[in-house]
Amino acid sequence: MAFREKLAWVSVLVTAGVFLTYGLSLASPALAHALGGTARTRLVGAVFVEILLATIMTIVIAVTAPKEANAPRDEREQAIAARSAAFAYGLIASLLWMVMAAGVFLGADGMSLGLACLAVLVAGEIARFTCQIIAYRRGA
Amino acid sequence: MAITNRIRLLRQASDGMTQQALADRVGVTRQTIVAIEQGKYGPSLETAFRIARALGAGLEEVFGFEG
Numbered sequence: 001m002a003f004r005e006k007l008a009w010v011s012v013l014v015t016a017g018v019f020l021t022y023g024l025s026l027a028s029p030a031l032a033h034a035l036g037g038t039a040r041t042r043l044v045g046a047v048f049v050e051i052l053l054a055t056i057m058t059i060v061i062a063v064t065a066p067k068e069a070n071a072p073r074d075e076r077e078q079a080i081a082a083r084s085a086a087f088a089y090g091l092i093a094s095l096l097w098m099v100m101a102a103g104v105f106l107g108a109d110g111m112s113l114g115l116a117c118l119a120v121l122v123a124g125e126i127a128r129f130t131c132q133i134i135a136y137r138r139g140a
Numbered sequence: 141m142a143i144t145n146r147i148r149l150l151r152q153a154s155d156g157m158t159q160q161a162l163a164d165r166v167g168v169t170r171q172t173i174v175a176i177e178q179g180k181y182g183p184s185l186e187t188a189f190r191i192a193r194a195l196g197a198g199l200e201e202v203f204g205f206e207g
Contacts, residue, residue: 074172077183138180139180
């Protein structure tokens with residue numbers, strides 16, 4: 001598996017895992033109680049945990065493949081990253097329009113809008129890295 | 141894909157050069173060489189020239205165009 005594909009897998013799994021857990025904690029009082037804190041403090045914690053986990057796993061992967069880790073992206077990897085980012089941008093832009101419409105026409109409160117924007121960003125990141133994984137898997 | 145290549149043949153004829161060795165000489169990853177050989181990725185002109193040079197062949201010996 002290519003080094004950059006491994007990084008993409010780490011990003012998808014960590015982001016999805018952490019923020020899915022956070023999202024579930026908003027819906028499940030039992031999970032919220034188990035994790036502790038308020039919705040806001042759990043959000044800060046989720047961001048911290050995501051950064052920590054992603055950093056640790058990236059370091060582990062880099063240590064096992066130092067030559068690849070230090071090499072810059074080649075042209076194909078750059079093309080994959082660019083196509084994935086373009087797709088994710090389109091998704092984020094589309095979803096944000098929906099969030100704005102919900103805010104304007106449904107009168108959503110600040111916390112709800114904030115969480116909706118977070119969900120859009122998370123979806124965008126997951127989409128970006130998933131596109132990269134698909135491209136690497138297809139060998140394109 | 142309209143662009144074909146003989147990279148694998150020329151590589152094997154070149155003292156059995158491995159994909160990794162070719163990738164190192166060209167400055168791309170082994171996976172990129174694999175993708176090019178399989179016709180799944182079309183290299184840039186610069187990379188195509190680097191591949192041809194690494195294989196000791198001319199550009200048109202390495203790559204072909206069907207269309």
